[in-house]
Amino acid sequence: MKGLTNIENVYFVGVGGIGMSALARYVQLLGKKVSGYDKTPTNLTNELIREGINITFTDAVSEVDFGILRTENTLVVYTPAIPSTNNILSHFRENGYSLLKRAALLGEVTRDSLCLAVAGTHGKTTTSAILGHLLAECDMPVTAFLGGISENYNSNFISNGTDITVVEADEFDRSFLQLSPDIACVTSMDADHLDIYGNQEELETSFIDFTRLLPSNDKLFYKKGLPLEGNSVAVNESADYAATNIRVEEGLYVFDLNTPTETLKDLKFSLPGHHNLHNAVTALGMAISAGTPTLCLSKALQSFKGVQRRFSYKIRENDLVLIDDYAHHPTEIDALYQAVQEMYPEDKKLIVFQPHLYSRTQDFADGFAESLSSFDEVILMDIYPAREMPIEGVTSHWLLDKIEHPDKLLVARENLPERVKASRCKVKLLVGAGDIGAEVDKITKYLRDAS
Numbered sequence: 001m002k003g004l005t006n007i008e009n010v011y012f013v014g015v016g017g018i019g020m021s022a023l024a025r026y027v028q029l030l031g032k033k034v035s036g037y038d039k040t041p042t043n044l045t046n047e048l049i050r051e052g053i054n055i056t057f058t059d060a061v062s063e064v065d066f067g068i069l070r071t072e073n074t075l076v077v078y079t080p081a082i083p084s085t086n087n088i089l090s091h092f093r094e095n096g097y098s099l100l101k102r103a104a105l106l107g108e109v110t111r112d113s114l115c116l117a118v119a120g121t122h123g124k125t126t127t128s129a130i131l132g133h134l135l136a137e138c139d140m141p142v143t144a145f146l147g148g149i150s151e152n153y154n155s156n157f158i159s160n161g162t163d164i165t166v167v168e169a170d171e172f173d174r175s176f177l178q179l180s181p182d183i184a185c186v187t188s189m190d191a192d193h194l195d196i197y198g199n200q201e202e203l204e205t206s207f208i209d210f211t212r213l214l215p216s217n218d219k220l221f222y223k224k225g226l227p228l229e230g231n232s233v234a235v236n237e238s239a240d241y242a243a244t245n246i247r248v249e250e251g252l253y254v255f256d257l258n259t260p261t262e263t264l265k266d267l268k269f270s271l272p273g274h275h276n277l278h279n280a281v282t283a284l285g286m287a288i289s290a291g292t293p294t295l296c297l298s299k300a301l302q303s304f305k306g307v308q309r310r311f312s313y314k315i316r317e318n319d320l321v322l323i324d325d326y327a328h329h330p331t332e333i334d335a336l337y338q339a340v341q342e343m344y345p346e347d348k349k350l351i352v353f354q355p356h357l358y359s360r361t362q363d364f365a366d367g368f369a370e371s372l373s374s375f376d377e378v379i380l381m382d383i384y385p386a387r388e389m390p391i392e393g394v395t396s397h398w399l400l401d402k403i404e405h406p407d408k409l410l411v412a413r414e415n416l417p418e419r420v421k422a423s424r425c426k427v428k429l430l431v432g433a434g435d436i437g438a439e440v441d442k443i444t445k446y447l448r449d450a451s
Contacts, residue, residue: 001414002444004027004030004032004075006073006103006121007073007074007075007098008031008032008033008073008074009028009032009033009034009035009068009069009073009074009075009093010024010032010033010034010035010074010075010076010077010349011034011035011036011064011069011074011075011076012024012034012036012077012087013034013036013037013076013078013079013082013088013089014037014038014039014057014078014079014082014102014335015035015036015037015045015048015053015078015090015104016036016038016041016042016044016045016048016055016080017038017079017081017149018044018146018149018237019046019102019106019145019147019168019170019402020036020077020079021044021045021103021157021345022145022146022156022157023077023102023105023145023435024036024048024154025048025051025105025155025157025159026109026143026145026157026159028052028053028321028328030343031392032373032376033068034052034053034054035053035054035055035065035069035286036048036053036054036055036056036280037056037057037059037063037064037088038055038057039057040057040061040393041057041340041361043150043169045057045289046239047329048094049273049449053107053219054078059086059087059088060087060088061088061091062089062380063210063213064088064091068285069097071095071096071097071098071181073160074097074098075097075098075099075100075398076089076092076099076100076286077099077100077102077104077105078095078099078101078103078425079101079170080173080387081331081386087312090245094105097206097229097250098171099395100297101174101175101178102175103170103175103179104180105271106145106167106175106178106179107178107179109165109167109380110165110167110179110180110181110290111164111180112380113143113162113163113164113165114163114164114165114183115164115165115167115179115180115181115182115183115184116131116164116166116167116181116182116183116184116286116290117167117168117171117181117183117184117185117283118131118164118166118168118169118184118185118187118286119168119171119176119184119186119187119189119207120185120186120187120188120189120223120330121171121188121189121190121203121208121329121331122123122188122190122275122331122332122335123149123169123187123188123275123278123279123282124168124169124170124187125146125147125187125281125307125310126148126271126276126279126310127187127283127325128144128145128146128147128167128168128300129144129146129148129150129278129304129306129307130164130280130283130301130304131144131283131287132144132146132158132166132298133150133152133153133162133286133300133303133304134283134284134297134301134304135160135164135166135290135292136158136160136291137296137299137300137303138293138296138297138300138327139160139166140161140163140290140291140292140303141160141161141162141163141164141270141295142158142159142163142164142165142166142241142261142288143157143159143160143161143162143165143166144157144158144165144166144167145157145165145166146158146166146168146278146307147168147170148307148308148309148310148326149303149307149309150305150306150307150308151306151307151308151309151312152303152304152305154368160195163277163382164290165397167179169210171203171206172205173208174206175330176206176210177206177209177210177213178270179210179213179215180212181210181213181219182214182215182218182219182440183214183216183219183220183221183289183290183412184210184211184213184221184301185212185220185221185222185233185282185285185286185288186207186220186221186222186223186228187222187223187225187278187279187282188226188291188331189203189204189226189373190240190329190331195197196401199397202423204227207228208227208228209328210370211228211230212330215230217230218230218231219280221233221241221285221286221289223278223282224237224239230359231260231289233278233280233281233282233285234281235274235277235278235281236274237411238330239258240260240285241258241259241260241281241282241284241285242257242258242281243255243256243257243277243278243280243281243364244257244258246277251304251343252268252270253268253269253270253271254266254267254268254271255267255277256282256401257284258405259285259288259345262282262294262419264294264297264298266298267297267298267301267302267450268298269301269302269304270302270305270306270433271304271306271310271311271343272311272339272340273311273335273336273338273339273342274335274338274339274342275335275338275339276310276325276339280301280321282306284297284301285384298424308324309323309325309326309437310322310326310361311323311325311326311339312325313338314430314440314444315444315447315448317451319426319445320426320428320451321344321427321428322428322429322430322443322444322447323340323427323428323429323430324429324437324440325414325429325430325431326431326432326433326434326437327337327431327432328355328356328431328432328433328434329360329369329435330367330368330370330371332373333351333353333368333371333431334371336429336431337371337374337375338351340427340429344426344427347426347427348376348377348424348425348427348431349375349376349377349425349426349427349428350375350376350377350379350420350423350425350427350428350429351372351379351429351431352379352380352381352416352420352428352429352430352431352436352437353368353372353379353380353381353394353431354380354382354383354384354412354431354432354436355368355380355381355383355384355387355396355434356379356383356384356386356430356433357383357384357385357387357388358383358385358389358390358391359388359391361383361394362391363392363395363397364397365394365399365402366402368398368399368402368403369402369403369404371402372405373403373405375429376425377405377407377425377447378403378405378407378408378409378411378422379408379410379411379413379416379419379420379423380399380400380408380409380410381394381395381396381410381432382395382396382412383409383437384432384433384434384436386434396410396440397410413439416439416442416443417442417443417446417447418446420443420446420447420451421446421447428447430443
């Protein structure tokens with residue numbers, strides 16, 4: 001990568017983030033010395049440390065080796081999630097170091113390769129993971145930066161060459177406008193990040209601006225019905241790329257893929273839900289556009305195992321099913337319900353949901369209330385604030401009052417395992433984009449020990 005030619009060290013402020021850690025792995029692969037800061041140790045930071053990346057968890061300048069990290073040989077990469085009060089980042093900024101936002105570094109990477117960019121308010125991580133896997137399994141020279149941990153690679157980073165890059169085109173903070181896409185998709189443009197955009201019209205304008213970065217419309221794949229031009233994608237209806245003749249056999253989707261030039265018969269795919277089928281069709285279309293031989297795609301798709309925290313089974317037994325999922329928007333919860341209802345139509349279902357961000361909870365409270373009420377039982381956790389300060393009156397108790405349901409509870413984190421166990425539902429879902437993921441293993445163990 002040309003922008004790193006004279007750089008010996010790259011320091012990541014927020015290195016434990018899912019997008020940052022993938023970039024850290026990539027930069028280390030280039031032979032640079034990588035180190036960084038994050039506020040909390042996680043499984044991901046533990047893995048980075050085992051891979052030779054030095055990480056501090058104390059926001060103190062004294063924790064950083066400035067004898068090695070000199071201004072002339074060091075690049076500092078950070079994310080918008082890092083507060084302006086961060087001591088380490090402030091020191092770098094005040095002492096003349098070269099600084100780049102994560103999105104800008106990713107933009108630099110995409111300029112040196114054939115860039116396949118996956119955009120959309122929902123489905124980015126699953127679509128990019130499928131796409132990266134298809135290319136790697138078909139022996140295409142691909143590097144993929146994923147927003148989740150691929151079950152096939154137990155990593156958020158796929159390295160099989162550098163001629164092609166697969167990246168998630170993040171609409172937050174309009175980051176995707178810094179990319180240089182050659183082939184792209186838009187999986188959805190539902191209202192989200194209204195704290196950034198103000199309204200859905202501005203969000204849609206930003207997505208349209210993103211698609212204009214492409215060399216031509218025929219390099220765009222988009223969900224049929226969106227106000228875009230290019231290759232339409234659909235499930236069970238006509239489109240340029242469409243999944244048809246869909247059936248479920250032995251727990252797998254089996255379908256035909258119609259393309260403008262051919263039909264691929266009897267493809268098999270293991271992820272539940274029509275939204276995931278749509279993600280798969282999108283990834284297949286992009287892989288074909290990138291020159292992937294179609295003969296290898298069927299076997300590659302069937303071998304895709306999924307992404308952690310995307311309809312991830314933790315327990316799958318006759319009398320108990322426990323599923324972990326990242327859904328954090330009403331549309332995603334609706335898609336999750338469709339998937340679990342298709343797989344377990346006769347069984348009662350509990351959802352444990354941790355709202356993510358005060359602003360999103362406020363903006364979509366009525367939508368959350370309606371989506372959550374589809375389940376047989378509802379448990380809410382307190383709102384996960386992430387980067388935000390509280391908004392007066394916006395609480396999980398406020399959201400709970402909006403849910404018209406006879407079986408709903410607000411439960412403290414420490415009481416979750418016993419409350420989940422006490423549920424009469426066979427199918428139990430742990431859902432949200434906050435730190436509910438840290439509770440999944442505890443609840444799984446509690447349920448297994450109690451059985």
